[in-house]
Amino acid sequence: MKPETTTATAAAGRVHFHDLHPTPADMRAEVLAGLALAQKRLSPKLFYDAEGSRLFDAICELSEYYPTRTEIGILRRHGAEMAERLGREALLIELGSGSSLKIRTLLEALRPAVYMPVDISKEHLLQSAEDLAAAFPGLDVHAVCADYSSAFVLPVDHHDHPRAAFFPGSSVGNFEPDAAARFMARVGQILGPGGRLLIGVDLIKDKHRLEAAYNDADGVTAAFNLNLLTRINRELGADFDLDAFRHEAVFNAELSRVEMHLISTKSQQVQVAGETFAFTEGESIHTECSYKYRIDGFHALAAEAGFTAEQVWTDPDELFSVHCLVWE
Known part of the structure; x- marks a missing residue:
């Protein structure tokens, strides 16, 4: 699908918006098929x-919902180490532009050359992208409205920057394990050899x-x-x-x-x-x-997808984990 691209000024920065949003027919077919099972x-x-x-x-603000605040704590404590692993001046792809606190923490540590949030919710994506463009003057923001759970092609290419992806919130847990491996393999193909994936994974408890x-x-x-x-x-x-x-x-x-x-x-x-x-x-x-995963079990899944586990960070109570994986 050819993207529809627009550019908007957001306070101190610019947001390039690339629309690859699924059509209503896609949603109709998927809903009807699911309800027929x-x-x-x-x-x-x-x-x-x-x-x-x-x-x-x-939900992310609720006292019962530990994953968001726990992951943010890990990012704050270990952001500098994560930035070293991912590489400075990178093209950073965020799959699912969720909690702004998470990505702000990572952007402050990493300072990428290009930030590319990918999300299916157009309004939420645009608001988040505009807020971040304003908060990080000079950051090149390319917001991509797409279903990241399916194959898609990056609408712009930056061959002169190392590629890294951020997939927070343990959203990988929404996939069946075999589908998670296929999804991560697609991400690896987008990143290319040596590309790194920083991924949040909720732990069994x-x-x-x-x-x-x-x-x-x-x-x-x-x-x-x-x-x-x-x-x-x-x-x-x-x-x-x-x-x-x-x-x-x-x-x-x-x-x-x-x-x-x-x-x-x-x-x-x-x-x-x-x-x-x-x-x-x-x-x-x-x-x-x-x-929910054990650390060794998730590393085995990552290996099935073609990634090597490079480093893992957890909170003191081992409720949640953040992994740096490298595509071979």
């Missing part, structure tokens, strides 16, 4: 419309702490999960009754993953893009997996 599924990438991105930012992080007392995660149905209603002409579904998150110890579901509270039929889907009482839509 015996275990109905929807991709977590569909969470991130403007409201979903806002709600996720709110107590079941109760994990489940509390995805079932917060204020119900923000529940609202985030249910907003997926609101988006489908709006964009695909569906008629989901949000009062007829409830949020649930459980840790599946056998598979080492937290699973998020939307549970139908009654027998019902739902219309989506002209198709009818029946739900029995208690039937669920599986909306997200969040795999």
